[in-house]
Amino acid sequence: MILTIAAAMNNPVNARPIVTIDGSSTVYPITEAVAEDFQIAKKGGIRVTVGVSGTGGGFKKFCRAEVDIVNASRPIQHSEMEACRAAGVQYVEMPIAFDALTVAVNPSNTWSRTMTVAELKKIWEPSAQGKITKWNQINPAWPDKRIKLFGAGADSGTFDYFTEAIVGKAKSSRGDFTASEDDNVLVQGIATDKYSLGFFGFAYYIENQKKVNVVAVDNGKGGIIPSAETVENGSYRPLSRPIFVYVNAKAADKPEVSEFVNFYMKNAPALVKEVKYFPLPAEVYQLNLKYLDERKVGTAFGGESKMDLTIDELLKLERRL
Template identity: 50%
Template sequence: MMLVMLLIVAVALAACGGGKKEEAGTGTTDTGTGAALSGTIEIDGSSTVFPLTEAAAEEFGKENAGVRVSVGTAGTGGGFKRFIKGEIAMSNASRPIKDKEAEEAKAAGIDYKELEVAYDGLSVVVNKENTWVDKLTLDELKKIYGPEATAKTWADVRAGWPAEPIKIYSPGSEHGTFDYFTEVINGKAQESRNDKQITFAADTNSIVSGVEGDKTSIGYFGFSFYEENQDKLKLVPIDNGTAVVSPSAETIKDNSYAPLSRPLYVYLNTKALEKPEVKAFTEYYLKNVANFAQEVGFIALPQEKYDEQIAALNK
């Protein structure tokens, strides 16, 4: 009889604990309906912003194993093309959306939110063995990169420098970095020298290897790429007419590295926010991007800026 009573108690206890139990450490986020997040989020665009968004995607994925976040590097212009077609939920951008792109998005029925995520400073670099370039003025940069530029040797840029041919590297026209640099230095976005002296690279790493491999070369890209490769390249201070300044966390944040400091963006398709996984990832991004920015070589915005954007996202 005692054995029968024990069996009855055991069955009753099992029934009480028979509800579904969530395992600890599964790396999932509850959507509020008891279901874990799942789905795919596709992001494309700026190769400059890529490390920042990729870091967010990797960390978000650790906590949300059911969500796959794919991040491409088609360049800012290439990302906007896909974004306007409705092919991607988010677009990384190293410049603001152009008026023409905004009009095309409106015509296509794409409503979006512009999210500012970090600061960056365009870094001008030369080969480690270049001993003559101590700094460059904005006018000298235009002599090298401007649409009317004819400088073929370093002596053409500044008297007293060697008559060594300049090998010039630049991001390609699809890159927001190219847009920003040409607008600031040459006076108009997309206006650039285009002759045999210059190589336009689709991949920023090609600029790094090109400048590293040629003593007479010059190139430019985002500050994070310089930080990753500072052992291979020489950073050039910029004389902006007021001061001679090199890009650093401090000079980019306080904008003393003018005019080559800039904000970086992520553009979000508003309709995509209806998907729980997209909303969760966007909130995660904004709440944690300050830490990611520091890790990958960007400069974080003031915390109140992130807080404002999160609040606007939840309205």
């Protein structure tokens, strides 16, 4: 029997297997790099799609079993654990890198190259809305000019982590700022306004160093700039954090998903570094694959982010899972 071209294209036998991924814009550069290399290695035999709807948006799809994998810039939360449980979705948690959540200003800003956690809190806490609007309200030596704020959107894990680390409670923030789940939008906003301030993942700062300047964060021991050294030695606090992928345990039974995750963990150290995040010890990637093989489901975080976590502390947590 001879199939027409249209019939052949619609024939499931001829369809390429697809691995579906969504979630964090922070994790996106890593997963996208892995997806590109994987598809080349498979000579186009498996397709990988990577969406960007924020960590929260990604978990909504993941817990409805609409995607195989979710990129997450924070651990799964209690409400998401319950949504997955209700839908019968089990997951394998996989830390893949450390990020240094970066506070950035316009290159013309010469006054706030270092900011304390207290100053950042004064700007971002809910009570600041409509009241703290100018730089000199934070520090009298700073300009009498309106601050233009840019930050991650409410569906972003970066928003959750930043507000918990700086303000003291996740999602506790003023609302009068320009928000986006796309970090590139935040970079462009800061780059075009002299009096702007914002935050996003470290990789987006590194890729845009000519457009924005980094702020050294002072947590009581002097200003610390995010770098491989300050993340690894634990001095860049409280804005260092692990980032993750979560794999649907049932989806991992599909050969294409299993192959992709194995490729991810084996190539993560090099690709994480390539896109300017910080790789984890080899043991973490090995544990990820061991847990996948054993279908060891659940989370080491109990539904909460853990502030000030070091890479060594993350490893201890994962060993106990």
